Amino acid sequence: MELNVLGLTAETEHAYTALVSLPRSTASELADVCGLSAAAAGRLLSQLVKDGLATRFAGRPPRFTATAPDVAVTALIQEREHQLDAARSLVHRLAEAHREANRISHPDIAMELLTDRDDISAAAHRLTADARREVRGFDRPPYVDRPGSNLEAQVQRQRTGVVHRVIYDRAAVAWPGRLHDDILPGVHTGEQARFRAELPLKLVISDNRSAIIPFSLTPGGHSAAYLIHRSPILSALEALFEAEWARAVPLWDAVPRPGADVTKVPSGSGHSQQSDPGTKALLAMLTSGLTDAAIARTQGWSPRTTQRRIHGLISELGASTRFQAAVMAVRRGWL
Known part of the structure; x- marks a missing residue:
């Protein structure tokens, strides 16, 4: 019988199937159709009412x-799905307890394969949620969870004093949308963020206790x-x-604060010793190794606008190459 996966007996399913075609039936009328005694049909009808099927x-x-099948049976399916979710949650907790017990029993086990x-997602969330002092990480694609999905939880942890230091790969x-929708909001609420053109791997370290x-x-x-x-291994x-x-x-002093004009790039004599937030943001992206196309995407600029602003910045610094521009920016104290 198809509905036994929802916890219905064969007799209950048979009675419900018959009742679908016999609205406003008595127990005797259902008994005649199903070949049951009136008492047995009455018990089944009571069960159907209890289960929300009649x-x-x-x-x-x-x-x-x-009850309309698309309503009643769907409700039973949803209830069973909730039960399965609870069972899965229990299995995850038991698996975690099992792994932890084995690790304690065998302290030489320093590494588990997930x-x-x-x-993997649960372990990463657990590492960050259990941190009491600091979370450190290398951030680079690909991702198991949607980037930015843990931003709210991170902000809450930072408010309790948990330091977050993250290095972002240029990818x-x-x-x-990552820079403006996730990275910068995290930075503006306390995250310490830096750039590297390329990171060797993805990494999350929780305090000095565990990593993934x-x-x-x-x-x-x-x-x-x-x-x-x-x-x-963790120490390494x-x-x-x-x-x-x-x-x-460093990113903290190289990105604009909320409300700053990120489109402004200085131009003129080249003798200015100060840089505006837009210039610092552009310099940070250039020195991190981002391509023109990547800068255009993160800033919402057209390719032509991006090239014009980069060339304007290089000219302002009195450089002829991007490398020279970075050196000059450091000398001026812009980075």
Whole structure:
């Protein structure tokens, strides 16, 4: 029987199927159609009413009408889906407890392999949610979860004093809408962010207790991940992060505050010792290795406008190449 997956017995399903075609039937009328005794039909009708599959009308004898299948059966399906979701949640909790118990029993186990996208997402969220002092990360595509989906939770953690230091790969900054919709709002609420033209891998470190990295650097390698506990491996990842952080371009002073004019790029004599927020933002993107096309996407400029502003900035600094422009910007204290 098709509806037994929803918890209905064969007899209940048979009675409901018959009642669909027999509106306002009595128990005796249903019994005749189903080949049951009137008492058995009455019990089934009571069960149908209890399950929301039928409606009872007052009178002697009482009459019954089937609830519309697209309403009643859909409600049963949704209820079963809720039960399955609860079961899945329990399985995840038990799996986590099982892994933790095995790790405690075998302290030499410093690394776990996660092969399910839901497990990877849950582990990453757990790492950040459990952080009490600091979250550190390398941010680069591809992504398991939609970029920016955890921004609200991050802002709440930052308000409680949890420091967030993130290094963004140029591909992350060039991700459509990412800079203005996710990265800058995080920075303006306390995130310490920096740029690197290219990062070696994706990484999240929670305090100095645990970290998560992709299983492989090849395409599709993010579909599996390593969850790393306190160990020499974790210490090496922490050292890698700090080394990349020292090399990265700071973002906090290189992006415009809310309401600033990000389109302005200075022009003139080239002797100015101050830079406006728009200039700093453009310099940060240039020194991070973003292409003209990526800068145009993040700023909402046309390719021609982007090239004009870049050339104007290089000219303002008295440079002939982008590299020279970066050197001159550092000398002027713009970066």
